[in-house]
Amino acid sequence: MQHELVREAMRKTGMKKGVEITTLADIPAKGTGLGSSSSVTVGLLNVFYLYQTGPQTIERLAKEACQIEIDILKKPMGKQDxxxxxxxxxxxxxxxPDETVTLEPLLIEDRVKDALETNLMLIYTGVTRESSDILSQQKDNIRHRLSILDEMKAMVDEGKNHLLRGRLDEFGKLLHRGWELKRKLAEKVTNPQIEKMYQIALEAGALGGKICGAGGGGFLLLYCPFFRQDKVRDALGSPRELPWHIERQGTKVIFNVRR
Structure with a gap:
Protein backbone atom coordinates (compact mmCIF):
# COMPACT_ATOMS: atom_id res chain seq x y z
CA MET A 1 0.00 0.00 0.00
CA GLN A 2 1.48 3.33 -1.06
CA HIS A 3 -0.24 5.64 1.44
CA GLU A 4 2.05 5.17 4.42
CA LEU A 5 -0.29 6.67 7.03
CA VAL A 6 -3.21 4.47 5.97
CA ARG A 7 -0.94 1.42 5.77
CA GLU A 8 0.52 1.87 9.25
CA ALA A 9 -2.83 2.77 10.84
CA MET A 10 -4.28 -0.45 9.42
CA ARG A 11 -1.35 -2.42 10.80
CA LYS A 12 -1.61 -0.76 14.21
CA THR A 13 -5.33 -1.50 14.53
CA GLY A 14 -5.31 -4.93 12.89
CA MET A 15 -7.43 -3.81 9.96
CA LYS A 16 -6.69 -6.16 7.04
CA LYS A 17 -9.38 -5.86 4.36
CA GLY A 18 -12.94 -4.98 3.53
CA VAL A 19 -12.71 -1.18 3.60
CA GLU A 20 -12.55 1.64 1.08
CA ILE A 21 -10.81 4.77 2.34
CA THR A 22 -11.41 8.27 0.98
CA THR A 23 -9.84 11.40 2.46
CA LEU A 24 -11.17 14.94 1.99
CA ALA A 25 -9.51 18.16 3.16
CA ASP A 26 -9.89 21.92 2.89
CA ILE A 27 -6.13 22.43 2.58
CA PRO A 28 -3.32 20.90 0.50
CA ALA A 29 -2.34 17.44 1.74
CA LYS A 30 1.30 18.33 2.47
CA GLY A 31 3.45 21.28 3.36
CA THR A 32 0.92 23.62 4.97
CA GLY A 33 2.21 23.62 8.54
CA LEU A 34 -1.27 22.89 9.91
CA GLY A 35 -0.62 19.34 11.07
CA SER A 36 -2.68 17.68 8.36
CA SER A 37 -0.73 14.40 8.39
CA SER A 38 -1.26 14.00 12.14
CA SER A 39 -4.96 14.85 11.78
CA VAL A 40 -5.29 12.13 9.16
CA THR A 41 -3.41 9.61 11.31
CA VAL A 42 -5.48 10.28 14.43
CA GLY A 43 -8.69 10.14 12.39
CA LEU A 44 -7.72 6.85 10.74
CA LEU A 45 -6.95 5.22 14.08
CA ASN A 46 -10.23 6.49 15.51
CA VAL A 47 -12.41 5.14 12.73
CA PHE A 48 -10.53 1.82 12.34
CA TYR A 49 -10.84 1.04 16.04
CA LEU A 50 -14.51 2.01 16.08
CA TYR A 51 -15.21 -0.16 13.04
CA GLN A 52 -13.60 -3.23 14.59
CA THR A 53 -13.61 -3.17 18.38
CA GLY A 54 -15.20 0.05 19.59
CA PRO A 55 -14.03 3.54 20.58
CA GLN A 56 -10.65 4.03 22.23
CA THR A 57 -9.45 6.75 24.57
CA ILE A 58 -8.23 10.02 23.10
CA GLU A 59 -4.90 9.49 24.87
CA ARG A 60 -4.41 6.15 23.09
CA LEU A 61 -5.20 7.65 19.68
CA ALA A 62 -2.70 10.48 20.18
CA LYS A 63 0.01 8.16 21.53
CA GLU A 64 -0.35 5.63 18.72
CA ALA A 65 -0.39 8.38 16.09
CA CYS A 66 2.97 9.51 17.50
CA GLN A 67 4.26 5.95 17.31
CA ILE A 68 3.27 5.72 13.65
CA GLU A 69 4.72 9.03 12.51
CA ILE A 70 7.79 9.27 14.74
CA ASP A 71 8.83 5.72 15.65
CA ILE A 72 7.71 3.76 12.60
CA LEU A 73 7.90 6.28 9.73
CA LYS A 74 10.88 8.13 11.30
CA LYS A 75 9.49 11.61 10.71
CA PRO A 76 11.73 14.28 12.32
CA MET A 77 8.86 15.84 14.22
CA GLY A 78 7.48 16.40 17.71
CA LYS A 79 4.27 15.17 19.32
CA GLN A 80 2.31 18.41 19.39
CA ASP A 81 0.38 17.85 16.14
CA PRO A 97 11.55 13.76 30.01
CA ASP A 98 10.06 10.27 30.48
CA GLU A 99 8.30 10.56 27.09
CA THR A 100 4.86 11.06 28.68
CA VAL A 101 2.64 13.94 27.63
CA THR A 102 0.38 15.94 29.92
CA LEU A 103 -2.32 18.41 28.92
CA GLU A 104 -3.57 21.37 30.92
CA PRO A 105 -6.86 22.75 29.58
CA LEU A 106 -6.73 26.51 29.14
CA LEU A 107 -10.03 27.62 30.60
CA ILE A 108 -10.52 31.08 29.14
CA GLU A 109 -13.87 32.85 29.00
CA ASP A 110 -16.02 32.22 25.93
CA ARG A 111 -16.03 35.92 25.04
CA VAL A 112 -12.22 35.93 25.05
CA LYS A 113 -12.09 32.77 22.98
CA ASP A 114 -14.53 34.25 20.46
CA ALA A 115 -12.49 37.45 20.24
CA LEU A 116 -9.29 35.45 19.75
CA GLU A 117 -10.86 33.59 16.84
CA THR A 118 -11.99 36.88 15.34
CA ASN A 119 -8.57 38.51 15.63
CA LEU A 120 -6.51 35.69 14.15
CA MET A 121 -6.10 35.46 10.38
CA LEU A 122 -4.80 32.39 8.54
CA ILE A 123 -3.18 33.41 5.26
CA TYR A 124 -1.81 31.01 2.63
CA THR A 125 1.67 31.94 1.43
CA GLY A 126 1.19 30.10 -1.84
CA VAL A 127 4.16 27.84 -1.10
CA THR A 128 4.09 24.21 0.02
CA ARG A 129 7.25 22.51 1.23
CA GLU A 130 8.53 19.30 2.76
CA SER A 131 8.96 19.96 6.45
CA SER A 132 11.46 17.13 6.99
CA ASP A 133 14.48 19.12 5.77
CA ILE A 134 13.67 22.09 8.00
CA LEU A 135 12.90 19.93 11.02
CA SER A 136 16.09 17.90 10.54
CA GLN A 137 18.12 21.10 10.46
CA GLN A 138 16.36 22.36 13.59
CA LYS A 139 17.09 19.08 15.33
CA ASP A 140 20.76 19.27 14.40
CA ASN A 141 20.90 22.85 15.70
CA ILE A 142 19.33 22.16 19.12
CA ARG A 143 22.53 22.14 21.13
CA HIS A 144 23.47 25.50 19.62
CA ARG A 145 20.03 27.05 20.18
CA LEU A 146 19.28 26.11 23.78
CA SER A 147 19.08 29.72 24.99
CA ILE A 148 16.57 30.53 22.25
CA LEU A 149 14.51 27.46 23.07
CA ASP A 150 14.52 28.35 26.77
CA GLU A 151 13.24 31.82 25.92
CA MET A 152 10.50 30.38 23.72
CA LYS A 153 9.49 27.95 26.47
CA ALA A 154 9.18 30.83 28.97
CA MET A 155 6.68 32.48 26.63
CA VAL A 156 4.16 29.71 27.32
CA ASP A 157 3.29 30.95 30.79
CA GLU A 158 3.31 34.55 29.59
CA GLY A 159 0.89 33.72 26.80
CA LYS A 160 -1.29 31.74 29.20
CA ASN A 161 -1.57 34.73 31.54
CA HIS A 162 -2.47 37.09 28.69
CA LEU A 163 -5.27 34.79 27.54
CA LEU A 164 -6.65 34.16 31.02
CA ARG A 165 -6.81 37.91 31.63
CA GLY A 166 -8.22 38.72 28.21
CA ARG A 167 -5.18 40.74 27.11
CA LEU A 168 -5.42 39.65 23.51
CA ASP A 169 -3.39 42.46 21.96
CA GLU A 170 -0.54 41.59 24.30
CA PHE A 171 -0.88 37.98 23.19
CA GLY A 172 -0.59 39.16 19.58
CA LYS A 173 2.61 41.05 20.38
CA LEU A 174 3.94 37.92 22.07
CA LEU A 175 3.41 36.02 18.82
CA HIS A 176 5.68 38.55 17.14
CA ARG A 177 8.41 38.02 19.73
CA GLY A 178 8.06 34.27 19.34
CA TRP A 179 8.40 34.52 15.56
CA GLU A 180 11.57 36.58 15.90
CA LEU A 181 13.03 33.71 17.91
CA LYS A 182 11.64 30.88 15.78
CA ARG A 183 13.22 32.23 12.62
CA LYS A 184 16.65 31.79 14.28
CA LEU A 185 16.22 28.03 14.79
CA ALA A 186 17.13 27.13 11.20
CA GLU A 187 17.88 29.10 8.06
CA LYS A 188 15.01 27.58 6.06
CA VAL A 189 12.32 28.54 8.58
CA THR A 190 11.74 31.74 6.65
CA ASN A 191 12.47 33.14 3.21
CA PRO A 192 12.18 36.51 1.41
CA GLN A 193 8.56 35.87 0.38
CA ILE A 194 7.45 35.11 3.93
CA GLU A 195 9.40 38.06 5.32
CA LYS A 196 7.83 40.41 2.78
CA MET A 197 4.28 39.21 3.51
CA TYR A 198 4.80 39.48 7.25
CA GLN A 199 6.28 42.96 7.08
CA ILE A 200 3.45 44.19 4.85
CA ALA A 201 0.92 42.78 7.34
CA LEU A 202 2.62 44.51 10.27
CA GLU A 203 2.69 47.83 8.47
CA ALA A 204 -1.01 47.46 7.63
CA GLY A 205 -2.06 46.85 11.23
CA ALA A 206 -1.23 43.32 12.38
CA LEU A 207 0.38 43.16 15.82
CA GLY A 208 2.17 39.85 15.41
CA GLY A 209 2.15 36.42 13.86
CA LYS A 210 4.17 33.40 12.86
CA ILE A 211 4.56 30.88 10.12
CA CYS A 212 2.71 27.70 11.02
CA GLY A 213 4.54 24.44 11.52
CA ALA A 214 8.17 24.02 10.58
CA GLY A 215 8.23 27.09 8.34
CA GLY A 216 9.43 27.72 4.82
CA GLY A 217 5.90 28.14 3.44
CA GLY A 218 2.38 26.95 4.17
CA PHE A 219 0.15 29.25 6.22
CA LEU A 220 0.98 32.51 7.94
CA LEU A 221 -0.94 33.08 11.18
CA LEU A 222 -1.51 36.78 11.92
CA TYR A 223 -2.94 38.46 14.98
CA CYS A 224 -4.77 41.56 13.81
CA PRO A 225 -7.63 43.44 15.51
CA PHE A 226 -10.77 42.89 13.46
CA PHE A 227 -11.21 46.53 12.45
CA ARG A 228 -7.78 46.50 10.75
CA GLN A 229 -8.13 43.21 8.89
CA ASP A 230 -9.52 44.60 5.64
CA LYS A 231 -6.52 46.91 5.42
CA VAL A 232 -4.21 43.91 5.85
CA ARG A 233 -6.06 41.98 3.15
CA ASP A 234 -5.82 44.90 0.74
CA ALA A 235 -2.12 45.38 1.46
CA LEU A 236 -1.44 41.69 0.79
CA GLY A 237 -3.41 41.76 -2.45
CA SER A 238 -6.46 39.78 -1.27
CA PRO A 239 -4.56 36.56 -0.48
CA ARG A 240 -6.16 33.17 -0.04
CA GLU A 241 -7.48 33.14 3.53
CA LEU A 242 -8.62 30.03 5.35
CA PRO A 243 -11.71 30.37 7.60
CA TRP A 244 -11.10 28.62 10.88
CA HIS A 245 -12.32 28.19 14.45
CA ILE A 246 -11.11 26.58 17.67
CA GLU A 247 -12.13 22.91 17.63
CA ARG A 248 -14.40 22.21 20.60
CA GLN A 249 -14.66 18.40 20.36
CA GLY A 250 -11.41 16.95 19.00
CA THR A 251 -11.31 13.84 16.83
CA LYS A 252 -14.73 12.30 16.31
CA VAL A 253 -16.70 10.01 14.03
CA ILE A 254 -19.43 12.09 12.41
CA PHE A 255 -21.34 9.29 10.64
CA ASN A 256 -21.58 5.61 11.56
CA VAL A 257 -24.14 3.22 10.13
CA ARG A 258 -24.06 -0.54 10.72
CA ARG A 259 -25.89 -2.89 8.37
Whole structure:
Protein backbone atom coordinates (compact mmCIF):
# COMPACT_ATOMS: atom_id res chain seq x y z
CA MET A 1 0.00 0.00 0.00
CA GLN A 2 1.48 3.33 -1.06
CA HIS A 3 -0.24 5.64 1.44
CA GLU A 4 2.05 5.17 4.42
CA LEU A 5 -0.29 6.67 7.03
CA VAL A 6 -3.21 4.47 5.97
CA ARG A 7 -0.94 1.42 5.77
CA GLU A 8 0.52 1.87 9.25
CA ALA A 9 -2.83 2.77 10.84
CA MET A 10 -4.28 -0.45 9.42
CA ARG A 11 -1.35 -2.42 10.80
CA LYS A 12 -1.61 -0.76 14.21
CA THR A 13 -5.33 -1.50 14.53
CA GLY A 14 -5.31 -4.93 12.89
CA MET A 15 -7.43 -3.81 9.96
CA LYS A 16 -6.69 -6.16 7.04
CA LYS A 17 -9.38 -5.86 4.36
CA GLY A 18 -12.94 -4.98 3.53
CA VAL A 19 -12.71 -1.18 3.60
CA GLU A 20 -12.55 1.64 1.08
CA ILE A 21 -10.81 4.77 2.34
CA THR A 22 -11.41 8.27 0.98
CA THR A 23 -9.84 11.40 2.46
CA LEU A 24 -11.17 14.94 1.99
CA ALA A 25 -9.51 18.16 3.16
CA ASP A 26 -9.89 21.92 2.89
CA ILE A 27 -6.13 22.43 2.58
CA PRO A 28 -3.32 20.90 0.50
CA ALA A 29 -2.34 17.44 1.74
CA LYS A 30 1.30 18.33 2.47
CA GLY A 31 3.45 21.28 3.36
CA THR A 32 0.92 23.62 4.97
CA GLY A 33 2.21 23.62 8.54
CA LEU A 34 -1.27 22.89 9.91
CA GLY A 35 -0.62 19.34 11.07
CA SER A 36 -2.68 17.68 8.36
CA SER A 37 -0.73 14.40 8.39
CA SER A 38 -1.26 14.00 12.14
CA SER A 39 -4.96 14.85 11.78
CA VAL A 40 -5.29 12.13 9.16
CA THR A 41 -3.41 9.61 11.31
CA VAL A 42 -5.48 10.28 14.43
CA GLY A 43 -8.69 10.14 12.39
CA LEU A 44 -7.72 6.85 10.74
CA LEU A 45 -6.95 5.22 14.08
CA ASN A 46 -10.23 6.49 15.51
CA VAL A 47 -12.41 5.14 12.73
CA PHE A 48 -10.53 1.82 12.34
CA TYR A 49 -10.84 1.04 16.04
CA LEU A 50 -14.51 2.01 16.08
CA TYR A 51 -15.21 -0.16 13.04
CA GLN A 52 -13.60 -3.23 14.59
CA THR A 53 -13.61 -3.17 18.38
CA GLY A 54 -15.20 0.05 19.59
CA PRO A 55 -14.03 3.54 20.58
CA GLN A 56 -10.65 4.03 22.23
CA THR A 57 -9.45 6.75 24.57
CA ILE A 58 -8.23 10.02 23.10
CA GLU A 59 -4.90 9.49 24.87
CA ARG A 60 -4.41 6.15 23.09
CA LEU A 61 -5.20 7.65 19.68
CA ALA A 62 -2.70 10.48 20.18
CA LYS A 63 0.01 8.16 21.53
CA GLU A 64 -0.35 5.63 18.72
CA ALA A 65 -0.39 8.38 16.09
CA CYS A 66 2.97 9.51 17.50
CA GLN A 67 4.26 5.95 17.31
CA ILE A 68 3.27 5.72 13.65
CA GLU A 69 4.72 9.03 12.51
CA ILE A 70 7.79 9.27 14.74
CA ASP A 71 8.83 5.72 15.65
CA ILE A 72 7.71 3.76 12.60
CA LEU A 73 7.90 6.28 9.73
CA LYS A 74 10.88 8.13 11.30
CA LYS A 75 9.49 11.61 10.71
CA PRO A 76 11.73 14.28 12.32
CA MET A 77 8.86 15.84 14.22
CA GLY A 78 7.48 16.40 17.71
CA LYS A 79 4.27 15.17 19.32
CA GLN A 80 2.31 18.41 19.39
CA ASP A 81 0.38 17.85 16.14
CA UNK A 82 -1.00 14.46 17.14
CA UNK A 83 -2.17 15.64 20.56
CA UNK A 84 -3.63 18.84 19.12
CA UNK A 85 -5.60 16.80 16.59
CA UNK A 86 -6.89 14.32 19.16
CA UNK A 87 -7.93 16.70 21.93
CA UNK A 88 -10.36 19.60 21.86
CA UNK A 89 -10.10 23.27 22.67
CA UNK A 90 -7.03 25.15 23.90
CA UNK A 91 -4.45 23.25 25.93
CA UNK A 92 -0.97 23.70 27.30
CA UNK A 93 0.85 20.55 26.23
CA UNK A 94 3.88 19.49 28.25
CA UNK A 95 6.33 16.94 26.88
CA UNK A 96 8.03 15.26 29.80
CA PRO A 97 11.55 13.76 30.01
CA ASP A 98 10.06 10.27 30.48
CA GLU A 99 8.30 10.56 27.09
CA THR A 100 4.86 11.06 28.68
CA VAL A 101 2.64 13.94 27.63
CA THR A 102 0.38 15.94 29.92
CA LEU A 103 -2.32 18.41 28.92
CA GLU A 104 -3.57 21.37 30.92
CA PRO A 105 -6.86 22.75 29.58
CA LEU A 106 -6.73 26.51 29.14
CA LEU A 107 -10.03 27.62 30.60
CA ILE A 108 -10.52 31.08 29.14
CA GLU A 109 -13.87 32.85 29.00
CA ASP A 110 -16.02 32.22 25.93
CA ARG A 111 -16.03 35.92 25.04
CA VAL A 112 -12.22 35.93 25.05
CA LYS A 113 -12.09 32.77 22.98
CA ASP A 114 -14.53 34.25 20.46
CA ALA A 115 -12.49 37.45 20.24
CA LEU A 116 -9.29 35.45 19.75
CA GLU A 117 -10.86 33.59 16.84
CA THR A 118 -11.99 36.88 15.34
CA ASN A 119 -8.57 38.51 15.63
CA LEU A 120 -6.51 35.69 14.15
CA MET A 121 -6.10 35.46 10.38
CA LEU A 122 -4.80 32.39 8.54
CA ILE A 123 -3.18 33.41 5.26
CA TYR A 124 -1.81 31.01 2.63
CA THR A 125 1.67 31.94 1.43
CA GLY A 126 1.19 30.10 -1.84
CA VAL A 127 4.16 27.84 -1.10
CA THR A 128 4.09 24.21 0.02
CA ARG A 129 7.25 22.51 1.23
CA GLU A 130 8.53 19.30 2.76
CA SER A 131 8.96 19.96 6.45
CA SER A 132 11.46 17.13 6.99
CA ASP A 133 14.48 19.12 5.77
CA ILE A 134 13.67 22.09 8.00
CA LEU A 135 12.90 19.93 11.02
CA SER A 136 16.09 17.90 10.54
CA GLN A 137 18.12 21.10 10.46
CA GLN A 138 16.36 22.36 13.59
CA LYS A 139 17.09 19.08 15.33
CA ASP A 140 20.76 19.27 14.40
CA ASN A 141 20.90 22.85 15.70
CA ILE A 142 19.33 22.16 19.12
CA ARG A 143 22.53 22.14 21.13
CA HIS A 144 23.47 25.50 19.62
CA ARG A 145 20.03 27.05 20.18
CA LEU A 146 19.28 26.11 23.78
CA SER A 147 19.08 29.72 24.99
CA ILE A 148 16.57 30.53 22.25
CA LEU A 149 14.51 27.46 23.07
CA ASP A 150 14.52 28.35 26.77
CA GLU A 151 13.24 31.82 25.92
CA MET A 152 10.50 30.38 23.72
CA LYS A 153 9.49 27.95 26.47
CA ALA A 154 9.18 30.83 28.97
CA MET A 155 6.68 32.48 26.63
CA VAL A 156 4.16 29.71 27.32
CA ASP A 157 3.29 30.95 30.79
CA GLU A 158 3.31 34.55 29.59
CA GLY A 159 0.89 33.72 26.80
CA LYS A 160 -1.29 31.74 29.20
CA ASN A 161 -1.57 34.73 31.54
CA HIS A 162 -2.47 37.09 28.69
CA LEU A 163 -5.27 34.79 27.54
CA LEU A 164 -6.65 34.16 31.02
CA ARG A 165 -6.81 37.91 31.63
CA GLY A 166 -8.22 38.72 28.21
CA ARG A 167 -5.18 40.74 27.11
CA LEU A 168 -5.42 39.65 23.51
CA ASP A 169 -3.39 42.46 21.96
CA GLU A 170 -0.54 41.59 24.30
CA PHE A 171 -0.88 37.98 23.19
CA GLY A 172 -0.59 39.16 19.58
CA LYS A 173 2.61 41.05 20.38
CA LEU A 174 3.94 37.92 22.07
CA LEU A 175 3.41 36.02 18.82
CA HIS A 176 5.68 38.55 17.14
CA ARG A 177 8.41 38.02 19.73
CA GLY A 178 8.06 34.27 19.34
CA TRP A 179 8.40 34.52 15.56
CA GLU A 180 11.57 36.58 15.90
CA LEU A 181 13.03 33.71 17.91
CA LYS A 182 11.64 30.88 15.78
CA ARG A 183 13.22 32.23 12.62
CA LYS A 184 16.65 31.79 14.28
CA LEU A 185 16.22 28.03 14.79
CA ALA A 186 17.13 27.13 11.20
CA GLU A 187 17.88 29.10 8.06
CA LYS A 188 15.01 27.58 6.06
CA VAL A 189 12.32 28.54 8.58
CA THR A 190 11.74 31.74 6.65
CA ASN A 191 12.47 33.14 3.21
CA PRO A 192 12.18 36.51 1.41
CA GLN A 193 8.56 35.87 0.38
CA ILE A 194 7.45 35.11 3.93
CA GLU A 195 9.40 38.06 5.32
CA LYS A 196 7.83 40.41 2.78
CA MET A 197 4.28 39.21 3.51
CA TYR A 198 4.80 39.48 7.25
CA GLN A 199 6.28 42.96 7.08
CA ILE A 200 3.45 44.19 4.85
CA ALA A 201 0.92 42.78 7.34
CA LEU A 202 2.62 44.51 10.27
CA GLU A 203 2.69 47.83 8.47
CA ALA A 204 -1.01 47.46 7.63
CA GLY A 205 -2.06 46.85 11.23
CA ALA A 206 -1.23 43.32 12.38
CA LEU A 207 0.38 43.16 15.82
CA GLY A 208 2.17 39.85 15.41
CA GLY A 209 2.15 36.42 13.86
CA LYS A 210 4.17 33.40 12.86
CA ILE A 211 4.56 30.88 10.12
CA CYS A 212 2.71 27.70 11.02
CA GLY A 213 4.54 24.44 11.52
CA ALA A 214 8.17 24.02 10.58
CA GLY A 215 8.23 27.09 8.34
CA GLY A 216 9.43 27.72 4.82
CA GLY A 217 5.90 28.14 3.44
CA GLY A 218 2.38 26.95 4.17
CA PHE A 219 0.15 29.25 6.22
CA LEU A 220 0.98 32.51 7.94
CA LEU A 221 -0.94 33.08 11.18
CA LEU A 222 -1.51 36.78 11.92
CA TYR A 223 -2.94 38.46 14.98
CA CYS A 224 -4.77 41.56 13.81
CA PRO A 225 -7.63 43.44 15.51
CA PHE A 226 -10.77 42.89 13.46
CA PHE A 227 -11.21 46.53 12.45
CA ARG A 228 -7.78 46.50 10.75
CA GLN A 229 -8.13 43.21 8.89
CA ASP A 230 -9.52 44.60 5.64
CA LYS A 231 -6.52 46.91 5.42
CA VAL A 232 -4.21 43.91 5.85
CA ARG A 233 -6.06 41.98 3.15
CA ASP A 234 -5.82 44.90 0.74
CA ALA A 235 -2.12 45.38 1.46
CA LEU A 236 -1.44 41.69 0.79
CA GLY A 237 -3.41 41.76 -2.45
CA SER A 238 -6.46 39.78 -1.27
CA PRO A 239 -4.56 36.56 -0.48
CA ARG A 240 -6.16 33.17 -0.04
CA GLU A 241 -7.48 33.14 3.53
CA LEU A 242 -8.62 30.03 5.35
CA PRO A 243 -11.71 30.37 7.60
CA TRP A 244 -11.10 28.62 10.88
CA HIS A 245 -12.32 28.19 14.45
CA ILE A 246 -11.11 26.58 17.67
CA GLU A 247 -12.13 22.91 17.63
CA ARG A 248 -14.40 22.21 20.60
CA GLN A 249 -14.66 18.40 20.36
CA GLY A 250 -11.41 16.95 19.00
CA THR A 251 -11.31 13.84 16.83
CA LYS A 252 -14.73 12.30 16.31
CA VAL A 253 -16.70 10.01 14.03
CA ILE A 254 -19.43 12.09 12.41
CA PHE A 255 -21.34 9.29 10.64
CA ASN A 256 -21.58 5.61 11.56
CA VAL A 257 -24.14 3.22 10.13
CA ARG A 258 -24.06 -0.54 10.72
CA ARG A 259 -25.89 -2.89 8.37
Missing amino acids: QYAAAFANLNIIRFN
